[in-house]
Amino acid sequence: MSEDGGAADPALLQDALRGFVRAFGLHQPESTPCGQAIPVSEAHALGELAQEGELRQVELARRLRLQKSTVSRLVGQLTARGWVERAPAPDDGRGVVLRLTSSGQKAAHNLADARREKFSRLLDAIPPHEREGVLHALGVLTEALDE
Amino acid sequence: MSEDGGAADPALLQDALRGFVRAFGLHQPESTPCGQAIPVSEAHALGELAQEGELRQVELARRLRLQKSTVSRLVGQLTARGWVERAPAPDDGRGVVLRLTSSGQKAAHNLADARREKFSRLLDAIPPHEREGVLHALGVLTEALDE
DNA sequence: CGACATGGTTCGACGGTACAACCAGATGGT
DNA sequence: ACCATCTGGTTGTACCGTCGAACCATGTCG
Numbered sequence: 001m002s003e004d005g006g007a008a009d010p011a012l013l014q015d016a017l018r019g020f021v022r023a024f025g026l027h028q029p030e031s032t033p034c035g036q037a038i039p040v041s042e043a044h045a046l047g048e049l050a051q052e053g054e055l056r057q058v059e060l061a062r063r064l065r066l067q068k069s070t071v072s073r074l075v076g077q078l079t080a081r082g083w084v085e086r087a088p089a090p091d092d093g094r095g096v097v098l099r100l101t102s103s104g105q106k107a108a109h110n111l112a113d114a115r116r117e118k119f120s121r122l123l124d125a126i127p128p129h130e131r132e133g134v135l136h137a138l139g140v141l142t143e144a145l146d147e
Numbered sequence: 148m149s150e151d152g153g154a155a156d157p158a159l160l161q162d163a164l165r166g167f168v169r170a171f172g173l174h175q176p177e178s179t180p181c182g183q184a185i186p187v188s189e190a191h192a193l194g195e196l197a198q199e200g201e202l203r204q205v206e207l208a209r210r211l212r213l214q215k216s217t218v219s220r221l222v223g224q225l226t227a228r229g230w231v232e233r234a235p236a237p238d239d240g241r242g243v244v245l246r247l248t249s250s251g252q253k254a255a256h257n258l259a260d261a262r263r264e265k266f267s268r269l270l271d272a273i274p275p276h277e278r279e280g281v282l283h284a285l286g287v288l289t290e291a292l293d294e
Numbered sequence: 295c296g297a298c299a300t301g302g303t304t305c306g307a308c309g310g311t312a313c314a315a316c317c318a319g320a321t322g323g324t
Numbered sequence: 325a326c327c328a329t330c331t332g333g334t335t336g337t338a339c340c341g342t343c344g345a346a347c348c349a350t351g352t353c354g
Contacts, residue, residue, distance in 0.1 A: 016285035125291035137284030138163035144272035
């Protein structure tokens with residue numbers, strides 16, 4: 001168990017990640033994480049749509065790393081709420097283009113506010129001199145996971 | 148670098164975390180993450196039990212940050228697999244003490260191996276000079292979440 | 295034009311969690 | 325001793341969230 005930087009124990013990484021996952025509550029369905037009455041998966045979709053303006057359904061699936069069947073249902077829920085409109089893709093007869101309704105934009109805005117509030121509090125809880133390191137580390141970790 | 152001491156954008160943290168969560172696949176039920184045919188919530192419980200030897204059910208709930216009803220069901224699944232035994236608590240007529248069966252210990256061992264293998268690969272994908280920083284950052288983040 | 299690939303939908307299944315109602319054993323005050 | 329209350333567990337119900345497979349419609353390529 002030498003702790004030279006290059007041969008760190010996988011168990012340490014495991015423990016660190018496990019602790020983080022539990023503390024973040026990621027293993028529970030995380031109902032409405034931000035005070036808004038909106039399931040978390042819908043929030044993810046809403047965020048992507050708000051950011052992109054228009055999105056092909058298949059592209060949304062790619063970004064959320066979900067199956068097309070899952071996304072189909074998800075979009076169904078969002079349209080049921082009146083937040084998203086499905087339109088036929090102009091360049092592909094099979095495709096569906098998603099767009100936020102004005103009501104959906106409003107919801108996305110509220111959500112963004114609540115989320116910013118939440119993360120702002122989290123950020124405050126991190127010692128200032130650690131913040132940059134945490135951001136950097138998350139990037140590194142995500143990159144490593146993508147291999 | 149400098150400049151962000153206290154005024155770092157929460158949006159950066161949010162993006163970083165969102166990317167990490169999706170890349171890690173934490174928003175999907177994560178069936179048998181390690182090749183073992185075992186649901187992830189059972190794996191968590193198994194890990195705790197393997198580490199502690201004996202555990203009161205209520206204590207397991209506390210560690211996993213789950214409701215007692217959820218844990219009751221979870222333990223039921225594990226006993227159905229023959230991995231866990233429920234025994235009445237000696238000092239409290241209501242309580243239940245959980246212990247791994249020998250079969251359960253074997254399963255926990257296999258699981259630990261697979262998990263170590265997985266995290267070892269992840270660790271390999273992190274540039275050596277970043278590893279220490281990543282571990283540290285996860286700790287900081289978990290601590291911040293606990294407030 | 296036929297074989298195959300791709301985008302979507304629907305169906306059925308399962309994992310995972312919470313809350314509420316309920317029971318039984320523990321606790322503490324009067 | 326007694327009753328109110330607390331606590332650990334179990335069970336029922338409901339919901340979120342995901343997947344795979346079957347299916348249809350459209351595109352694409354030889």
